[in-house]
Amino acid sequence: MAGALLIAAWPAAAQNAPPDSAFGLGTVEVIGKREAAATAVTTDTVDASTLSAKHRDDLAEALDLIPGVAIQNLGQRRERLISLRGFSSRQVPLYIDGVPVYVPYDGNVDLARFGVDYVSEIVVGKGLASLLYGPNILGGAINVVSRKPTQPFEAFARLANEADDRLDSIERRASLSLGGTSGVWYGTFSASYADSDGYRLPDDFVPVAAENGAARENAASHDSVITAKIGFVPNDDNEFALSYYRQDGEKRDPPYAGSYLRTNTRLDGVQVRYWTWPYWDKESVYFVARNAVGSQGTLRWRLFHDSFRNALESFDDATYMTQTRPYAFHGSNYNDYTYGGSADFEWSWNAAHTTRLAAHYRQDVHRESQTAPALPLQRFEIPTYDVAIEHEWQLAPNFTLTPSYSHMIQPDRTVQVYNTNVRAYSPVATDKSTADNAQLVGTYKLDEGGSFLAGVSRKTRFPTIKERFSGGLGSAVPNPGLDPETATHYEVGYEQKGARWDAKIALFQARLHDAIQAVTLPATACAAPPCTQLRNIGRQRNRGVELSGGWAPFTALQLSGQITIVDVDLSDPTIHATNVPEYKYLLSGDWQFLPQWRWSVDAQHESKRFSNSTGTRIADAFTLVNSFVRFTPIERLGIEIGVRNLTGELYAYEEGFFEAGRTWLGQLDYRF
Numbered sequence: 001m002a003g004a005l006l007i008a009a010w011p012a013a014a015q016n017a018p019p020d021s022a023f024g025l026g027t028v029e030v031i032g033k034r035e036a037a038a039t040a041v042t043t044d045t046v047d048a049s050t051l052s053a054k055h056r057d058d059l060a061e062a063l064d065l066i067p068g069v070a071i072q073n074l075g076q077r078r079e080r081l082i083s084l085r086g087f088s089s090r091q092v093p094l095y096i097d098g099v100p101v102y103v104p105y106d107g108n109v110d111l112a113r114f115g116v117d118y119v120s121e122i123v124v125g126k127g128l129a130s131l132l133y134g135p136n137i138l139g140g141a142i143n144v145v146s147r148k149p150t151q152p153f154e155a156f157a158r159l160a161n162e163a164d165d166r167l168d169s170i171e172r173r174a175s176l177s178l179g180g181t182s183g184v185w186y187g188t189f190s191a192s193y194a195d196s197d198g199y200r201l202p203d204d205f206v207p208v209a210a211e212n213g214a215a216r217e218n219a220a221s222h223d224s225v226i227t228a229k230i231g232f233v234p235n236d237d238n239e240f241a242l243s244y245y246r247q248d249g250e251k252r253d254p255p256y257a258g259s260y261l262r263t264n265t266r267l268d269g270v271q272v273r274y275w276t277w278p279y280w281d282k283e284s285v286y287f288v289a290r291n292a293v294g295s296q297g298t299l300r301w302r303l304f305h306d307s308f309r310n311a312l313e314s315f316d317d318a319t320y321m322t323q324t325r326p327y328a329f330h331g332s333n334y335n336d337y338t339y340g341g342s343a344d345f346e347w348s349w350n351a352a353h354t355t356r357l358a359a360h361y362r363q364d365v366h367r368e369s370q371t372a373p374a375l376p377l378q379r380f381e382i383p384t385y386d387v388a389i390e391h392e393w394q395l396a397p398n399f400t401l402t403p404s405y406s407h408m409i410q411p412d413r414t415v416q417v418y419n420t421n422v423r424a425y426s427p428v429a430t431d432k433s434t435a436d437n438a439q440l441v442g443t444y445k446l447d448e449g450g451s452f453l454a455g456v457s458r459k460t461r462f463p464t465i466k467e468r469f470s471g472g473l474g475s476a477v478p479n480p481g482l483d484p485e486t487a488t489h490y491e492v493g494y495e496q497k498g499a500r501w502d503a504k505i506a507l508f509q510a511r512l513h514d515a516i517q518a519v520t521l522p523a524t525a526c527a528a529p530p531c532t533q534l535r536n537i538g539r540q541r542n543r544g545v546e547l548s549g550g551w552a553p554f555t556a557l558q559l560s561g562q563i564t565i566v567d568v569d570l571s572d573p574t575i576h577a578t579n580v581p582e583y584k585y586l587l588s589g590d591w592q593f594l595p596q597w598r599w600s601v602d603a604q605h606e607s608k609r610f611s612n613s614t615g616t617r618i619a620d621a622f623t624l625v626n627s628f629v630r631f632t633p634i635e636r637l638g639i640e641i642g643v644r645n646l647t648g649e650l651y652a653y654e655e656g657f658f659e660a661g662r663t664w665l666g667q668l669d670y671r672f
Contacts, residue, residue, distance in 0.1 A: 021149065023146045023229070025098075027145060028344075029132065032298030042130075043123050044068075044126075045123050045124070047122075048120055053628075057194070058080070058115060060081075063122065069124070069564075070580065073652070073653035073657055075656065083566075085127065086568045089107075089111070090464065091485070094111075097143075097286065098143060099306070104364035105334060107466070113223055116144075118188075118227040124142050126508070130439075131404045146243070147177075154671075156175075158667065159173070159668050160172070164199065165662050170197050173192070186230075187231070189229075190226070194224075198216050198252075201658055201661055203648065208261035226246045229241055230242055240288075245283065245284040246284075250280065252276045255274060271327075271475075271529075274317060274318060275312060276312075276313045277310060281310065283307045284304065284306040288300070288301070299344070300345075307337040314330075327528055329373060331370055332369075334368055335367040338364050352395075353393055356391075358388040361383070363384075364381070364384070364465065382413065387406060388406035388407075388437075406437045408435040409434050411432055414429045414430070415469060437458055440455060449496055452494050453491070456491075462484050474526055476531070476533060477525055482534065485512060486513045487511065491507065508545070512540035514536040516537070517613060519534075519575065520532055537575055541567075542567070544564065547564075549562075558590045558591075561585070578613060581621075582607045585606075587602065589602075597629070604623065605624075606622060609653075611656075617655040622650075622652075624651070628641070636670055636671050640665065640667040641666050641667075642665040649661075
């Protein structure tokens with residue numbers, strides 16, 4: 001797989017479709033029949049069989065297998081995000097089949113709400129991600145590629161149950177996938193459901209006022225995902241596909257349970273909230289087509305509409321019954337949508353020269369209302385335009401140079417910003433924003449198994465609607481004058497593949513200008529402290545190294561590992577980078593010890609991380625161990641048992657928002 005992600009799975013673990021089932025129209029770097037030379041060494045990929053073997057059931061857990069990625073938990077909102085080489089989810093946009101999928105208001109998306117049962121592979125581009133993706137790929141891009149059927153009829157079903165250390169059931173999962181091909185038509189359908197009662201904290205958790213231990217307070221969630229696709233392939237030169245994605249979720253939000261409650265010492269950015277999200281829904285419809293243009297050209301175009309709805313309820317206390325206190329409210333609703341389209345064109349001049357062009361347009365619309373205390377409807381509309389060109393030049397049989405350029409535009413707008421202090425709207429004019437991005441990547445093939453890469457890239461991200469205009473329900477100070485972030489990336493890498501082993505190393509550095517980060521303010525700065533404001537904090541430098549490797553001493557045993565080191569340095573020494581561990585290690589082993597039995601184990605260690613800009617909140621280092629045993633009595637039937645967090649580690653991605661203790665898994669699956 002591209003990028004030498006070496007988290008191996010046994011051949012028998014491929015519970016989903018084979019690698020050639022990836023939906024080709026859903027890729028970005030590959031347009032026609034020719035793959036860009038730089039693609040294989042500038043991206044990392046994890047496929048469906050690996051996700052299945054490792055029981056990575058949502059998108060956040062899946063991305064945690066990629067070198068350079070670390071899970072983040074936006075604790076008070078219970079949103080699973082990621083950092084990629086020190087860049088946040090806002091700076092690394094998410095795509096499904098090349099279509100942008102995010103919350104238009106704040107640019108984030110809760111990755112834990114996205115199941116992966118419909119996925120063929122996940123492709124992650126980092127600092128040298130192709131400019132063909134479109135706007136705002138400051139730190140990279142994530143593209144989830146769905147499945148495409150390859151047989152007349154395919155089916156897969158799964159039932160799973162997880163229990164806590166007392167063997168009380170805490171989560172149920174079920175999924176069904178169907179698909180098939182018939183002549184020039186193909187179609188797929190998948191449905192999955194996850195029902196969680198919450199989770200149990202590790203035994204060494206010390207109770208505090210908002211959390212008495214045992215079952216985590218207010219931690220239940222429910223999610224369902226439906227996907228469908230119908231495609232038409234009249235000949236080898238043309239393909240058309242209409243896809244649908246719907247995610248319906250409901251989540252409760254565990255309250256803060258950290259050091260502030262244990263010591264009664266005021267910590268910046270801490271307030272116990274009693275929140276629930278009655279619904280968290282995402283829906284996408286998109287059409288993708290590929291058309292040959294003569295014998296040398298390929299045109300691919302997309303049209304999409306993506307919507308997002310959610311509601312937030314804030315209560316007085318842990319009874320979750322009354323809403324009378326100043327921080328409580330009822331019916332805070334988002335009703336956002338994005339629509340737009342893109343077109344990619346590739347022209348192969350000859351064996352040495354290929355040019356790719358791309359154009360993107362999208363319109364982000366945010367609508368927000370609150371029932372009690374009543375607030376008037378807020379509405380923001382922000383369009384974004386982007387054009388890009390990339391040329392692949394093969395100077396020699398083993399040396400390829402790929403320069404590229406893009407131009408981004410956000411037109412000027414006058415928006416109505418609600419002032420919570422005077423309960424009125426004020427018109428705010430925003431200036432037109434433009435940005436020029438450029439990239440140069442060189443790849444050199446040393447031999448049949450070795451490749452060397454070097455590149456430099458400049459990328460830009462426009463601030464989101466929320467970053468500029470949100471008052472954070474009285475806890476944030478708007479900053480309409482935020483400037484775009486820019487980053488200059490430098491990377492060198494080497495990849496080597498042998499008969500039974502492979503290895504990859506990447507050295508990277510990114511220099512950010514006008515980096516945006518939440519800064520803690522005095523309690524008098526806002527109506528509902530603790531108070532923060534998003535600001536351009538100056539320069540930021542992210543640098544580090546990624547190492548990954550795998551070895552199969554014999555066919556039945558596969559070993560792999562990876563090391564990520566990320567050093568984030570801010571120009572203001574009084575401000576700490578937040579939610580980024582400096583070190584992450586991952587080791588994995590897969591052993592088919594009998595023809596019908598296999599054992600999988602992985603261990604992961606992450607160093608401490610700061611949870612606020614002043615450094616008074618720290619999420620400690622932790623180590624997690626997971627282990628699973630699979631029995632395949634007949635070819636199509638699988639039975640698994642396993643354990644997550646084997647040692648019962650007490651850990652948190654954000655200080656005070658602790659994760660689950662030891663859990664036990666049982667699963668039954670069948671494929672046809």
